[in-house]
Amino acid sequence: MIALEAAGLGKRYRDTWALREVFLSVPQGRVVALVGPNGAGKSTLMRVAVGLSRPTTGRLRVFGEEPYGETLERVAYVAQDKPLYDEFTVGEMIRVGERLNPRFDAKGATRRLNDLNVPGRARVHTLSGGQRAQVAITLAVAKRADLIVLDEPLASLDPLARHEVMEGLMMAVADTGMTVLLSSHVIAELEEVCDHLVLLSRGRVQVAGDIEEILQGHRLLVGPAGTVPGGSYEVIGEHRTERQTSLLARLSDPVHDPRWTARELSLQDVVLGYMRSPDVTHYPPPVLAERGDVA
Amino acid sequence: MSWLAFRQHRGRMIGMGLIFVLWGGLCGMELYAPVLSGMSAMVFAYIPLVFGVFLGAPIVSREYERGTHQFAWTQSVSRSQWFLWQVVVALSLALATTAYISTLVGFVTPEFTLEVDSVMYPLTGSVPYAWAVFAVATGLLWSAITRRTTVAMAAAFFGVAASQFIAEGMRNRSEAVSHWTAADIWILQSVEAGILVAIAGVMGLAAWWLTARRDPA
Amino acid sequence: MIDFTLDRKSGTATYAQLIQQVEHALRLGLLMPGDQLPTAKQVVGRLAINPNTVLRAYRELEARGLVEALPGLGTFVRRSLVAPHDPELEASLGEWVATAREAGLGDDDMRSLLEFALSGHRREIA
Incomplete structure (x- = not known):
């Protein structure tokens, strides 16, 4: 219902x-x-x-x-x-x-x-x-x-x-x-x-x-500067220093890249990340929502 | 729903109670001091103003000003029902006060012949009740339009006063044409009351529409 | 009966904190088989958290075989987690700590080494 x-x-x-x-x-x-x-x-x-x-x-x-x-x-x-x-x-x-x-x-x-x-x-x-x-x-x-x-x-x-x-x-x-x-x-x-x-x-x-699904689907990817982790994900926000790059990412699949670590995020981190990038939206399109009705 | 409307009108009921006492005193004085005869009837002209300002004008705007419409309109009662009860209680107060005063004044006033320009004209038949309804509706409409009690009170005061002035002019004009006698003056009174109640009905509907159908912003 | 607390700054999900606390109590022997866990409502009344979170933590504990929900009665401990006493293992850890201290490592250095070892990561030296 x-x-x-x-x-x-x-x-x-x-x-x-x-x-x-x-x-x-x-x-x-x-x-x-x-x-x-x-x-x-x-x-x-x-x-x-x-x-x-x-x-x-x-x-x-x-x-x-x-x-x-x-x-x-x-x-x-x-x-x-x-x-x-x-x-x-x-x-x-x-x-x-x-x-x-x-x-x-x-x-x-x-x-x-x-x-x-x-x-x-x-x-x-x-x-x-x-x-x-x-x-x-x-x-x-x-x-x-x-x-x-x-x-x-x-x-x-x-x-x-x-x-x-x-x-x-x-x-x-x-x-x-x-x-x-x-x-x-x-x-x-x-x-x-x-x-x-x-x-x-x-x-x-x-x-x-x-919230649980949202948290499962998002990670903070931390790795050496100048590299990009392989895998399929969407970057919501990023932070770069001389040596390190941090990406707030929505993952479709786990990232397997030995130089990068994927950290779990708190809800606050995810929400702040999205609020800083108001143009990025992550929401199932209406079709999916409608299908959810039936279930 | 009726309980809330009555409870919210408690202060105004006390106000009307004061008017009851005041008129009782006034009429009593007239009985013992014939010099004052006719005074209570003359002062009656101001009563519809009181109805418009104190019974009509606060109905919706007081809720907006305190934000309580957000409470009242999200209970299990429709906005229309809420509106209806507020209006019913305000009207009942106005009509009860009118009935009391017109009876009392009729009781203390010596024999008179009903004429268009006599002080008893606004106090006899359906006319005083029609004015009570009209005044409350005027206050109510301004309340729903402006959503500010003080503004609605001022608008109701001038609105009712102006209407009284216009009505008097029209009465005199019809008198000049028709020369109403005591026997048939009830026709004029019925026409006047009918027009007032019809306008009041339209104003009430408009106020309902503004309250129940427009966003409370 | 154990009393849950919440570390609001830890960043660990609330249900995970509840699970940790039950497991911790099971390890220390504070909870023994047959003991009852507080009802969801009791936890909610104390911590002001979503009741579904409590139920979720209990379901997870049940899935791990640690507790058992008896409908209408409550949730009860099934299995203890008190670690068997192993003098040999403890002695070798003591030796390791002594060696590390000689090598100039502080407590925090050792903790992070242990963390790394536990998480299965190899330290990469650039």
């Missing part, structure tokens, strides 16, 4: 394209890191995915349906600034969630916020940034959606709050197997929680796929 699928998706604001020809196919149950430099279109993609914005071209489907009407039951969203009703109490916010969502787990939300020491009687505007984020994310989790979309959930949180937010989210994933779409411009925060990557650059998908 495909949780999120985009085909030829484009979104234009006045005369600038925030998204262009986006093709995506995210299988159900993945925890997806949506990364890219500021202004790459991450927030726009998320807003289209939760039905707040409508595509200018192409289409986007959530579990096979457009994200409007009844499909909204299956999608939860927390915007970057964690909007809540400031004049409400935390308890009243839970009540809103309960009234507006048929599958809402009010007991679970109350328990979770109690555990986090967020009192139900507190008014939302008196909460700290971390508590506010906890309330917003707890409400989204309690909706028991099949896809939860979080725009920069960790921005402006201290390390403890980050840990607590992620822990709560991952516990929910362990319980329900829901699909998670998380955006961040700091890839390091997502490395341990995500198993799928979507890297956006200038409104297009530059890399998308399961």
